[in-house]
Amino acid sequence: MIRVQNLIKVYGERRAVDGISFAIDEGEIVGFLGPNGAGKTTTLRILTCYMPATDGNATIGGYDVFTQSMQVRKIVGYLPESTPLDMHSRVREYLNFRGKIRGLDRTAREAAIRRVTELCWLGDFINRPINQLSKGMKQRVGLADALLHDPKVLILDEPTIGLDPTQIRETRNLIRELAKRHTVLLSSHILPEVEATCQRTIIIAAGKIVASGSPDELKERIRGGSRLIAEVSGPNSEIKQEIGKLDGVTGVEVHTDNGWHRLTIDTQRGRDPREDIFKLVKQRNWSLRELRLEVGSLEEFFVQITAQQMQEQRARKEVRA
Ligand SMILES: Nc1ncnc2c1ncn2[C@@H]1O[C@H](COP(=O)(O)OP(=O)(O)OP(=O)(O)O)[C@@H](O)[C@H]1O
Ligand SMILES: [Mg+2]
Known part of the structure; x- marks a missing residue:
């Protein structure tokens, strides 16, 4: 469903994404895990057509994210890192407005709003102004927005960041529920997050993929000498x-x-x-x-390989300098 080949993004001197390749099949729920500055948001923005790559290829549902962005946007729902919600409108008005932008007619919009309201448990505050909602509720409005056009693929950038433990649990449950009908790629820098929700994890550090596999497979790799x-x-x-x-x-x-x-x-x-x-x-x-x-913990592994990656990157810079 998602194919990424040798994707590169360079900002000035900095290689934020440095030749990454991966594939995600239909129905999978995959975690994109990496420390701050690893290149997660950059990759997700490229996949959702918000930004062109410097080099490489990416397709979603067979459509090229560079040349067929209209088709890609139709099948992808994106929850950005910070959701740009219109704070002054009410939830229903906001979703209605977003539905209009997506070209849904009145009947389709009403049906879509009913569907996402139920899906994201927004019923109780559908008529509340957005600026009166808690962070977790706002996050659900962002998710509802991403789901309005019933996309096949959901791309979520740090969906539980800044939420309290109860809201984190609720959001995780919601994502697991959504994963039954959608292909999901979510990013996180918190390991238990991807361990709890994802079938597979792709670990990225300093713009490169350093490991990938199910939590059990990754644990197996750490076991090494035990x-x-x-x-x-x-x-x-x-x-x-x-x-x-x-x-x-x-x-x-x-x-x-x-x-x-x-x-x-x-x-x-x-x-x-x-x-x-x-x-x-x-x-x-x-x-x-x-x-x-x-058995070494997945967390240990994560710290170990990301530190290694950062060190290599620093060493390369020193050689160049
Ligand atoms: N618009 C930009 N201009 C220049 N550099 C940028 C820009 N956006 C990101 N970067 C750099 O690219 C690298 C990757 O950033 P990115 O936002 O993709 O990381 P991330 O993995 O999403 O991190 P976080 O966990 O903090 O969200 C960082 O070093 C960042 O400073
Ligand atoms: Mg980010």
Whole structure:
């Protein structure tokens, strides 16, 4: 549904988007995750025909975003980073006005407003002036606006930024609901956000894609060499030595507290010696009260790879300078 090939956007000296490519199939809900300044908004603006790219190709529903922008706008609903709502009008008036701009006739507008009001739970404040609404409600008006022409594709730029936890939860539920009928691409710099709503995540840093996959696949990538935590009681030096000799173990660190030795055990990639540890403990008659695999968090991974990317970018700049 969305195809992006080697997209580049240069602002003066700065490469905000530096040759990114990805594809999103119909019905997918994909998170575009990256730190501030990564190039998320720039990419989404190019996809929604608000801005031309410097180079590369992008199509939505088969239409080229550069040469067929009218067709693209018809099938895409866009929630920009800050929604430019008309603060003085009432919700219904505003949506009516936006429907007119999109060329919907009176009957079509009324039907569309009824549909999005229900979809975005706007019923209670459809007649309220927009400037009296809370941030979360305004965000829903922005979403309703993006949905007026019943687009196949929804592109949402940081849809929950600045909302309180309850509103965040409501908006996430709403997005998940919308994803049943629409293809969704949403951006965020908050990892739990995409983890909670998206089937797939594309991680972008300094204008480049650094990783992509389902949350589980990304976690799998972090696992690499993994780490075990064990709490054992028995003779300290013996425990450290014996566990250190087990197949697949690359290092053991011990902290002792109240007679219990808390071991941090590093292992080779893909090795899980928990069973051997258990057997050893049993054989030696030591006691065991914890034994678990510590999987790196997606957050750790995110911080790790985005930091790496920034560093590489700085190094490239220094070489050029
Ligand atoms: N109109 C512009 N002129 C010059 N530079 C710009 C312009 N818009 C964005 N940039 C730069 O391009 C880079 C990418 O910006 P962009 O807004 O796409 O990032 P983002 O990933 O959306 O960040 P955020 O999470 O803060 O919204 C940044 O370094 C930004 O300073
Ligand atoms: Mg942005």
